[in-house]
Amino acid sequence: MKHLFFLNKYFYKYKWRIIPGLIFVIISIIFQILQAPVVGHAFNLITENISIYQLFDGFDRQEVIYNIFSTNLFFFGALILVIYMIRGLFLFFMRQTIILMSRHIEYDLKNEIYAHYQKLSLGFFRRNNTGDLMNRATEDVNRVRMYVGPAIMYTTNTTILFFTAIFFMFSVNVKLAFYALLPLPILVVIVYYVNTLINQKSEKIQEQLSRLSSFVQERFSGIRVIKSYVREAQTQEVFEEESNSYKTNSMSLVKVQALFYPAMLLLVGISTILTIYIGGEQVIAGTITAGNIAEFIIYINLLTFPVTMLGWVTTLIQRAAASQKRINEFLKLQPDITSNNVEKPEIEGNISFKNVSFTYPDTGIEAIKNVSFEIKKGQFVAIIGRTGSGKSTLANLIMRMYDTDSGKIEIDGKELRNINLNNYRSKIGFVPQEVFLFSDTIKNNIAFGLSEISEGQVETAAKNAAVYNNIVDFDQKFETMLGERGITLSGGQKQRVSIARALIKEPKILIFDDCLSAVDTKTEEEILGNLGTIMKGKTSILIAHRISTIKNADQIIVLDNGEIIEKGTHNELLNKGGAYTEMFNNQLLEEENA
Known part of the structure; x- marks a missing residue:
């Protein structure tokens, strides 16, 4: 993360976009969490109304109870719809502040890199090929933008949602919360191990992409020479080798990710099964209601998002750190040729x-x-x-x-x-x-x-x-x-x-x-x-x-x-x-x- 500290000056510059954005994140999470207790109460109410409706079978009161039941059902349905609409509105505000801020930072960073490139002496351009320079100012900056925008937004979202959901789970029933969260330590170990692999493979992919970009740029610039010497087939073979190396590294990363996400979903599924089993026993014992189980299942589904996002966000941060490290390498270079004199005398030509x-x-x-x-x-x-x-x-x-x-x-x-x-x-x-x-x-x-x-x-x-x-x-x-x-x-x-x-x-x-x-x-x-x-x-x-x-x-x-x-x-x-x-x-x- 130390390489990403370079971006702090931009966060300070756009603080009045980040702060409202984080507030919108918190508000959207509050309305996201609210749906669980609302559904839980609705489930209990429906269960009770059905029981009461059956007790009045054959009585005139049954129609009155049916009308009350219908009104309550409509009320809770409308309430959930309103909650989703308000949450959606604040999600829109969240993206309009944080994601737009990331685009501003991307613009500023590209300008800073380009301006710095122009200050460096000819020796710098002799030592570094054009493809690598371009890749750092485009592909690497894009990966950094994914950190300052989506990664920060989803990290804040998932962290607050994660701890808020756990708090509500323990407030409902400690034993059920304990069993529902039992697979999480295993998940933490998997995330730590997998993201180490992702970081290593991401750096290799980025380096190979730079080599590939440099190769293509150079060959197209010299296409006249290639055609003159009839070397199209040879350059095609070299390109295929470089491209195949990039594909191999990318496929290796995809395989790790392909195993990672199903493993996370499996652990979430195990949590759901434990919730239903342990919760069912407690409903029979009269400790909790059936509505509490419905509420817990929603909490677990809400935790699915932070858990699945955890790997993706970590990958974004790791890639951004690797890219920012490459960007910093050049931004730290000082030009060999400097000029501090501001005077502009007329040049005679001696x-x-x-x-x-x-x-x-x-x-x-x-x-x-x-x-x-x-x-x-x-x-x-x-x-x-x-x-x-x-x-x-x-x-x-x-x-x-x-x-x-x-x-x-x-x-x-x-x-x-x-x-x-x-x-x-x-x-x-x-x-x-x-x-x-x-x-x-x-x-x-x-x-x-x-x-x-x-x-x-x-x-x-x-x-x-x-x-x-x-x-x-x-x-x-x-x-x-x-x-x-x-x-x-x-x-x-x-x-x-x-x-x-x-x-x-x-x-x-x-x-x-x-x-x-x-x-x-x-x-x-x-x-x-x-x-x-x-x-x-x-x-x-x-x-x-x-x-x-x-x-x-x-x-x-x-x-x-x-x-x-x-x-x-x-x-x-x-x-x-x-x-x-x-x-x-x-x-x-x-x-x-x-």
């Missing part, structure tokens, strides 16, 4: 790396080693190097997706760690190497970084990214809906839409992370020509493999194995005859051979 080193915490790979360079406002700087040389890592460090291990990064003379992060990132246009587009319209994808857009702003950004003509060829033009991850578009079109998304922000710093690889040379020249106009006086950083893309840069930084091995302009680096010259000559040979 960038300075001073002896910066960085190692990825998940893999232990040292990506950047003692790197130092400066980029002045308005410069066009290119970063080039072999695969794995640390180019994308530099882009991530500039955007402060990660913090440096040593050294420091300064923006306009201020250390990056001390700058308001949201304000800083809002001034950056970033086009990642791996393009990601949302399942939305092309217009909304381009305008993603802005809260408000002016007329023609999206179209201008599309023209600057050389994708306008492609978009207007679609039937719905800018209102064309994209499939998941932009699957509707070609690779080059996706890259250019991503570029338009960065350009529409009119950023102070623009970072291109090798995002021109899927466009042809002519389109690349058009985009770079537009950039020259758009980014005049603003800082541009272009990560590339093709030297033809970067030869006009104000400064070219050559990386190798996380270190800067050369710096300078295109002509300066060629004159050095070093690594840059070697890459340039190799690319010339490739173009000639092509």
Whole structure:
């Protein structure tokens, strides 16, 4: 239960729903219990009236007694009906307060989880797969909702009903109550043992469900690759194995529950038999009336609900505790990247790396080693190097997706760690190497970084990214809906839409992370020509493999194995005859051979 203590803040928040809800529970139970003594009195009255009616057989008074009997029967029938109606009314109020409160808590908890996810750094998302993140925010939250709503409601209901019914039973006849409740200790032992099994099996089911969700999400995201390599049958086999594992665990839990509930009903049936047998003997002895037996049978039937609910409610609580434990694991994580500065100064675009080193915490790979360079406002700087040389890592460090291990990064003379992060990132246009587009319209994808857009702003950004003509060829033009991850578009079109998304922000710093690889040379020249106009006086950083893309840069930084091995302009680096010259000559040979 300690994991569920996290929810206490929500109970306090919605206390004016919980308190009336619990009052409605108590009132509904009072009217539920009332039916037993009413039926008992009615049963005695009917028995006595029948006896009196038979005594007056052949007398005129018999009709009067029959009328009294009919009136009493109608009265008690109407009274029981009224009791049920009032109880039903308060049951409705109970559900309207407690169950609705659980929906509010579900809403708040999902929002808290989603907001917390967004605060966590990229490293968190590298360590955890999407399916597991989704499962904790949906399936686990739903199980917690079953605790804060139905479980609490039925726990309160069954507990009060249980002890109230027992009190009334002992007040009627101690001996009969003792025999009626004799099977209960056996039931307690069964409940304790079975719920331990249920808890263990529930955790296994939840873990397997996360694996299954992750598998399905990943395979559907990569469906193009699966089809290309004709691996549908193989992925189907793996899915069947994972699904079969989930089924096996679920069936194991169902078997335990299938034995549990009949066992409980058997014990309740034994209580009824003991009540009738012991009660019958006492009626014969004149200790109690036949109406008391009828009253006791109702009490036992009333106890059937708490007894059967006991296992179900315990299961809900156990599952909720297991799910809340999983939720708490992530909510307790603190973001690696924090920003406490509330000031929002204008970003000019001066960038300075001073002896910066960085190692990825998940893999232990040292990506950047003692790197130092400066980029002045308005410069066009290119970063080039072999695969794995640390180019994308530099882009991530500039955007402060990660913090440096040593050294420091300064923006306009201020250390990056001390700058308001949201304000800083809002001034950056970033086009990642791996393009990601949302399942939305092309217009909304381009305008993603802005809260408000002016007329023609999206179209201008599309023209600057050389994708306008492609978009207007679609039937719905800018209102064309994209499939998941932009699957509707070609690779080059996706890259250019991503570029338009960065350009529409009119950023102070623009970072291109090798995002021109899927466009042809002519389109690349058009985009770079537009950039020259758009980014005049603003800082541009272009990560590339093709030297033809970067030869006009104000400064070219050559990386190798996380270190800067050369710096300078295109002509300066060629004159050095070093690594840059070697890459340039190799690319010339490739173009000639092509």
